[in-house]
Structure formats: C-alpha cells, structure tokens
Amino acid sequence: MNKVILVAHGKLAHEMKNSAEMIFGALPDFESVEFLKEEGLDTIQEKVFGAMKEDASYLVLTDLFCGTPYNASCAVAMKNPEREIGIVSGMSLPIVLEVASMLQGSRLEDIVNHVTSIPCDTVKAFNQAVIEEEEDF
Numbered sequence: 001m002n003k004v005i006l007v008a009h010g011k012l013a014h015e016m017k018n019s020a021e022m023i024f025g026a027l028p029d030f031e032s033v034e035f036l037k038e039e040g041l042d043t044i045q046e047k048v049f050g051a052m053k054e055d056a057s058y059l060v061l062t063d064l065f066c067g068t069p070y071n072a073s074c075a076v077a078m079k080n081p082e083r084e085i086g087i088v089s090g091m092s093l094p095i096v097l098e099v100a101s102m103l104q105g106s107r108l109e110d111i112v113n114h115v116t117s118i119p120c121d122t123v124k125a126f127n128q129a130v131i132e133e134e135e136d137f
Contacts, residue, residue, distance in 0.1 A: 003057070033048055
C-alpha cells in the first residue's frame with residue numbers, strides 16, 4: 001500500500017492537497033504537513049514521521065530541493081531504513097495529480113521514476129508552447 005505526504009513551507013502542502021481534491025476528488029491516502037516560521041528541522045521531522053501512521057510505503061513530496069521540508073524528510077528516511085520512503089522535491093499540482101492517479105497499483109519506485117520525468121512536460125513558457133503546437137500541424 002502506498003501513501004503520500006506533502007510537505008512544504010507555510011500552508012502550501014495543505015492547499016496543494018485541497019487543490020488536487022478539487023480536480024481528482026477525495027485523496028484519503030494523502031497527508032499534508034506545514035512548516036511554520038517558528039519551527040525548525042526537528043519539529044518538521046517529528047511531523048513527517050508522525051504522518052507515517054500506517055505500515056505502508058510512503059512518497060514524500062516537498063516544495064524545494066534542500067529546503068527544510070526536504071532535509072527533514074530525508075532525515076526521517078535515513079533514521080528509518082526499514083521503511084520504504086521515497087522523497088521527491090519540486091512539488092506541483094501536475095505532479096500531485098500524477099501521483100494520485102498512480103498511487104494504488106504501482107510500485108513506489110515506479111511512481112518516483114515517473115514523476116521525476118514529467119516536469120519538462122508540465123512546465124511550459126507561452127511562446128515555447130505556441131511554437132511546439134505549430135510544429136505539430
């Protein structure tokens with residue numbers, strides 16, 4: 001069984017889950033963890049570990065590579081080598097929706113490999129997109 005924990009600065013993780021649920025529907029296997037200004041690395045580690053309530057594989061999506069949510073999540077993974085924990089930074093709504101669509105029925109490793117391959121397909125500049133569309137005709 002796969003579960004997802006969204007971890008980000010401020011309330012971004014909560015709002016990312018809310019936005020994903022507007023599009024995808026209820027996401028009961030998703031938890032969100034906020035990182036507040038007054039909190040530090042230890043507090044976020046406790047929150048991330050506390051969100052791992054079940055014996056499951058966990059994908060942790062964080063906002064920034066090497067930011068406190070990412071570093072805290074990595075620390076949790078290193079302290080719990082017996083657990084299957086994948087960590088991916090660069091959380092975005094397209095990535096969260098991709099994870100939601102793959103969550104059940106896919107191996108955690110396959111989900112990580114897929115979501116790390118899609119940013120080039122989801123991040124587009126207007127001019128670039130127009131040129132690509134014209135080339136397709």
